Amino acid sequence: MCGRFANALSLERMRQxxxxxGPAPDWLPSWNIAPRQPVAVVRRHPVSHxxxxxxxxxxxxPNWAHDMGRQPINARAETVATSGMFRAAxxxxxxxxxxxxxxxxxxxxxxxxxxxxxxxxxxxxALAAIWESWEYEGxxxxxxxxxxxxxxxxxxxxxxxxxxxxxxQDRDAWFDASPAIAEQLLVPAPVDMxxxxxxxxxxxxxxxxxxxxxxPVEGGIFPEEK
Numbered sequence: 001m002c003g004r005f006a007n008a009l010s011l012e013r014m015r016q017x018x019x020x021x022g023p024a025p026d027w028l029p030s031w032n033i034a035p036r037q038p039v040a041v042v043r044r045h046p047v048s049h050x051x052x053x054x055x056x057x058x059x060x061x062p063n064w065a066h067d068m069g070r071q072p073i074n075a076r077a078e079t080v081a082t083s084g085m086f087r088a089a090x091x092x093x094x095x096x097x098x099x100x101x102x103x104x105x106x107x108x109x110x111x112x113x114x115x116x117x118x119x120x121x122x123x124x125x126a127l128a129a130i131w132e133s134w135e136y137e138g139x140x141x142x143x144x145x146x147x148x149x150x151x152x153x154x155x156x157x158x159x160x161x162x163x164x165x166x167x168x169q170d171r172d173a174w175f176d177a178s179p180a181i182a183e184q185l186l187v188p189a190p191v192d193m194x195x196x197x198x199x200x201x202x203x204x205x206x207x208x209x210x211x212x213x214x215x216p217v218e219g220g221i222f223p224e225e226k
């Protein structure tokens with residue numbers, strides 16, 4: 001699963017990296033983004049067709065829901081196109097979540113070791129996601145879930161799942177292509193795309209924030225110890 005990530009990008013950096021247009025919401029970088037929080041999400045505007053940045057709640061509420069329910073934060077790549085919870089959003093409401101890193105806790109008995117994952121080339125991650133619009137008593141809530149897939153061979157020893165990362169050249173297809181084509185993008189990241197490193201357990205508490213959460217702790221970098 002993907003249950004925590006960092007987005008330390010400024011608005012200007014996100015504008016450049018994701019070719020955004022139009023107004024953007026207030027945004028402060030965060031190194032500990034958790035479920036049920038408002039998150040910067042890139043969507044295709046239905047009228048202008050430009051990419052724009054909006055704040056959406058992490059935890060998807062489908063438009064047919066009677067209440068907010070369980071709000072899943074992840075959608076499995078294997079079933080996102082067929083699940084009654086996700087298929088409508090996957091068909092027509094795909095989006096990207098900018099991130100500088102995401103966190104996973106190593107599988108095994110507690111205490112589990114947290115790890116950070118980021119692109120080796122330093123570019124932002126573009127996490128595949130789907131969004132929904134839910135109306136209740138005149139208010140509209142827009143929410144999203146991150147799509148996850150099986151972990152790559154390079155990261156499987158840490159955790160068996162990972163977020164789907166959309167390559168730079170595939171972003172237009174993710175937004176605009178048919179569901180059948182978009183489904184082909186739901187694959188693990190190339191083995192040479194990511195690096196991972198152990199981080200401290202301060203990340204375990206949602207209230208902690210700051211760049212120090214990404215600081216490596218003893219154990220070095222995986223898969224290449226340095």
